[in-house]
Amino acid sequence: KQEVTQIPAALSVPEGENLVLNCSFTDSAIYNLQWFRQDPGKGLTSLLLIQSSQREQTSGRLNASLDKSSGRSTLYIAASQPGDSATYLCAVRLGTGNQFYFGTGTSLTVIP
Amino acid sequence: DTGVSQDPRHKITKRGQNVTFRCDPISEHNRLYWYRQTLGQGPEFLTYFQNEAQLEKSRLLSDRFSAERPKGSFSTLEIQRTEQGDSAMYLCASSLLTDGAGYTFGSGTRLTVV
Numbered sequence: 599k600q601e602v603t604q605i606p607a608a609l610s611v612p613e614g615e616n617l618v619l620n621c622s623f624t625d626s627a628i629y630n631l632q633w634f635r636q637d638p639g640k641g642l643t644s645l646l647l648i649q650s651s652q653r654e655q656t657s658g659r660l661n662a663s664l665d666k667s668s669g670r671s672t673l674y675i676a677a678s679q680p681g682d683s684a685t686y687l688c689a690v691r692l693g694t695g696n697q698f699y700f701g702t703g704t705s706l707t708v709i710p
Numbered sequence: 711d712t713g714v715s716q717d718p719r720h721k722i723t724k725r726g727q728n729v730t731f732r733c734d735p736i737s738e739h740n741r742l743y744w745y746r747q748t749l750g751q752g753p754e755f756l757t758y759f760q761n762e763a764q765l766e767k768s769r770l771l772s773d774r775f776s777a778e779r780p781k782g783s784f785s786t787l788e789i790q791r792t793e794q795g796d797s798a799m800y801l802c803a804s805s806l807l808t809d810g811a812g813y814t815f816g817s818g819t820r821l822t823v824v
Binding site for chain 2: 602629630632634639640641642643644647649687689695696697698699700701702703
C-alpha cells in the first residue's frame with residue numbers, strides 16, 4: 599500500500615512570504631500526483647496535476663515539483679496571501695489501480 | 711454547471727437509520743469515485759465506477775455500504791443501519807477515461823450520526 603506523508607502538519611507564515619510544502623511517498627512507481635486545496639468543511643479544489651514523466655508544473659504563484667526516484671514532491675507558493683490559508687493535500691496514484699492515496703495534509707495560515 | 715454536484719450538503723441522522731447520498735459527476739467524465747474523510751485525515755478511497763460498472767471496492771466499504779451508478783450517470787451511496795463511526799465527510803470525484811487524468815471533487819456531504 600502506498601503511504602503518503604506531508605510535512606509540516608501545520609504552518610503559519612506572514613503575508614508575502616514564499617513557502618514550500620512537502621509530500622513524500624513510499625512507492626515510487628506512481629502514475630501521477632495531484633495537489634489539492636481544502637477549505638474548512640469544504641470539498642477539494644485541484645491545484646496542480648503532475649504526470650510521472652514530468653518534473654514540475656506551474657500555475658500562477660504555485661509551482662509543484664516531482665522527484666519520483668526519491669519519492670518526493672514539493673508545492674511552492676510564492677508571495678503568500680491570507681486567501682491562501684487552507685489545508686493542502688497531496689495525492690498519489692500508482693501505476694496499477696485507479697485510486698489516489700492521500701496524505702493528511704498541511705494546514706497553512708497566512709497572517710495579514 | 712461544469713462541476714461535480716453532491717446532495718445533500720449536510721445530513722444528520724439517528725443511529726440505525728439508513729441514508730443515501732447522491733453525486734452528479736461532470737457530464738463527460740466516465741470515471742466516478744467515492745471517498746470518505748474524517749476530521750484531520752486525508753480522504754480514503756471507498757469505491758470506483760467506470761461508466762456503470764463498479765470496478766473497485768475498498769475493504770472500508772462494509773456490507774452496510776452500497777453504491778450504484780445506473781446508466782453511468784449519477785451515483786448514489788447508501789449506508790444502512792448507520793453507526794456513529796460513519797460520521798464523516800463523503801466526497802465524490804470524477805475524471806475522464808483518459809490515462810493520467812486528474813480528479814475533480816464535489817463539495818462533499820457531511821454526515822453526522824447521533
